[in-house]
Amino acid sequence: MKINYTWKHLDRSNAAETYGNEKLERVTKYVQKVISCDVSFESIHGSIHSNLKLNADGNHFNAHNEDKDIYVCIDGLEDKILSQVSKHHNKKTDR
Secondary structure (H helix, E strand, O other): OOOEEEEEOOOOOHHHHHHHHHHHHHHHHOOOOEEEEEEEEEEEOOEEEEEEEEEEOOEEEEEEEEEOOHHHHHHHHHHHHHHHHHHHHHHHHOO
């Protein structure tokens, strides 16, 4: 899955992008076709705001997290997006 990263008021981190790729790869367990996946990080008043926009299987999913540590932000995004796509997957398979 190709993930596009955007960094605003932060230095780009290859380690954080690699970590994010590994964590967010779990999304493919619940969706068939990922059209786009965009992750943005922005530093606001010393905390990091992260947003994830996922377009997959004709649906749009969004997640937002805020923390001082970028890795905690990525973990939070993973938890939130997995919750959304798994609920959608379960609804779709229960029909």
